[in-house]
Amino acid sequence: MTKKQTILVVEDNVLIVKFYHMALGRQGGYEVYATEEVEEILTLARSGAIDLVILDISLSGAQYRGKQIDGVQIAELLRKDEDTAHIPILIATAHAMEGDREKIISATSADDYLEKPIYDSKKLIEKIEALLSTNKGRAIQSG
Amino acid sequence: MENFLEIQRYINFTEQDVAILKRLAPIMQPHLPKMAERFYSEIPKHPEAFKVFREPEQIDRLRRSLQRWGTELFTGVYDEKYVQQRYQIGHIHVQIHLPQKYVISAMALVREYFHQVINQEIDDAPFRMQANISMDKILDIDLNLMCEAYFSTSMQALREINQQLEEANRRLHEASEVKSEFLARTSHELRTPLSSILGFIRLVVDGVCQTREEEMDLLNDAFQAAEHLLSIVNDLLDVARIEAGKLEMQPRPFEVRPILRQVFALTTLQAEQKSVQLKDGTDPIKLPRVWGDPERFKQVLINIIGNAVKFTDHGQVMVSTRLDDGYLQFEVKDTGIGIAKEKQAELFEKFKQVDTSLTRRYGGSGLGLVISKHLVERMGGKIELHSEGLGFGTTVTFTIPIHPKYLDS
Numbered sequence: 001m002t003k004k005q006t007i008l009v010v011e012d013n014v015l016i017v018k019f020y021h022m023a024l025g026r027q028g029g030y031e032v033y034a035t036e037e038v039e040e041i042l043t044l045a046r047s048g049a050i051d052l053v054i055l056d057i058s059l060s061g062a063q064y065r066g067k068q069i070d071g072v073q074i075a076e077l078l079r080k081d082e083d084t085a086h087i088p089i090l091i092a093t094a095h096a097m098e099g100d101r102e103k104i105i106s107a108t109s110a111d112d113y114l115e116k117p118i119y120d121s122k123k124l125i126e127k128i129e130a131l132l133s134t135n136k137g138r139a140i141q142s143g
Numbered sequence: 144m145e146n147f148l149e150i151q152r153y154i155n156f157t158e159q160d161v162a163i164l165k166r167l168a169p170i171m172q173p174h175l176p177k178m179a180e181r182f183y184s185e186i187p188k189h190p191e192a193f194k195v196f197r198e199p200e201q202i203d204r205l206r207r208s209l210q211r212w213g214t215e216l217f218t219g220v221y222d223e224k225y226v227q228q229r230y231q232i233g234h235i236h237v238q239i240h241l242p243q244k245y246v247i248s249a250m251a252l253v254r255e256y257f258h259q260v261i262n263q264e265i266d267d268a269p270f271r272m273q274a275n276i277s278m279d280k281i282l283d284i285d286l287n288l289m290c291e292a293y294f295s296t297s298m299q300a301l302r303e304i305n306q307q308l309e310e311a312n313r314r315l316h317e318a319s320e321v322k323s324e325f326l327a328r329t330s331h332e333l334r335t336p337l338s339s340i341l342g343f344i345r346l347v348v349d350g351v352c353q354t355r356e357e358e359m360d361l362l363n364d365a366f367q368a369a370e371h372l373l374s375i376v377n378d379l380l381d382v383a384r385i386e387a388g389k390l391e392m393q394p395r396p397f398e399v400r401p402i403l404r405q406v407f408a409l410t411t412l413q414a415e416q417k418s419v420q421l422k423d424g425t426d427p428i429k430l431p432r433v434w435g436d437p438e439r440f441k442q443v444l445i446n447i448i449g450n451a452v453k454f455t456d457h458g459q460v461m462v463s464t465r466l467d468d469g470y471l472q473f474e475v476k477d478t479g480i481g482i483a484k485e486k487q488a489e490l491f492e493k494f495k496q497v498d499t500s501l502t503r504r505y506g507g508s509g510l511g512l513v514i515s516k517h518l519v520e521r522m523g524g525k526i527e528l529h530s531e532g533l534g535f536g537t538t539v540t541f542t543i544p545i546h547p548k549y550l551d552s
Binding site for chain 2: 013015016018019022023026027058094095096097100115116117118119120121
């Protein structure tokens, strides 16, 4: 059996974190780890243990070097570091006004974007599968 | 300035014209009183001009200034200073609200009269012709400069109106932006609990749970998220009613104590869950009957005490009362996170919210204080918030009028 793939969830709402655990952990069969601690996010991502990041934009508890930061800035940190730049990022946010999607995707160079409410776990898993397989392809090509 | 010289060029005013006007001066001088008469004879035909020159002293002053004007017309040094002075006369006309069309028609009469005098008094035909021409030129300069004064005043007024419009437009634009931001934030705040509600129900329906307890747990979470959503919707409806001036109040005399008990019962539970002490420091005996809408009063209490508990992680929330000159004052003092001085005013502003990350961490629509302020003021009271800054706790005080009958007794 191949090793379970690990999804890092960066989300500040405890109920939504719980949903990801049930939907992705139990239904999808992934390893799900959730945190808002920026240093921890970066360490985990650099260690190679993370296959995909689900990233919320508005975060209440994400601190980096004494400053509160948001999902856009976390994405920038991940993209900037060559050890983590390849990890697919799926934005999952309740920002859903005209122009938000384009603005956020261009600011984060995220791989995909989902608007809350997110509740259809099958579609969510399909989306994650698609991102994981393109990334594998990319990794093989470059390797 | 360049404008004035431009006018001189335009009517081709030359040294020869100056010489002819000088020669003409002694001939015209005796006729100036009559000229002035012609000028103000037009006044009764213009009701607006009549308003300006109603009193005999005013007509007298006009007569004198017209004679001076006439003298300068023939003996002037026609330089920039002259031009500026004539322009000033136009400005005075504007200032005293003399209508422009009156000035134009009166000037036409003056012109006609001067031609009449020239034709009568001068026998030398070439000089007579030259005199008529130079006369016309200098009167044209005068009339042009007067009209220029009217024009520039209108322009100035237009510029001012334009500035006001721009300012109004800017303010509208700002208000519209504040509302758009509010809409975006509201959409965000509604989608978040909706995500949990739909997600948990879907998980249960999909049969993901292994035990009945697990199902109940998820449904309970969905229920909590739905209650949170409902409170946001209720707050939004209240704000919409306040905006439309349609929030109804049913004021009557009522007892505070039973409402306090209900609110304490509700908020104590909330406080116990996070080990915050909620203390009742209200006067056990002397709580007078007050005047207001009891339901709305309860809403304010829930909001203020609820906020205090919500934003306090350690320590206590103390509720106390005191009588204050015809009012009953409530004080809710907490040892919670407090709020930065510069952000305190925004708390009570519609559609502005201090920091949405707080709402997300602590729940709620962020509209509670806006609504409370409106409700307290509608009932005739005042609400104030004090905090020494982040980390120093918050104190909210608000008042409600004591029922007049209670004051009398």
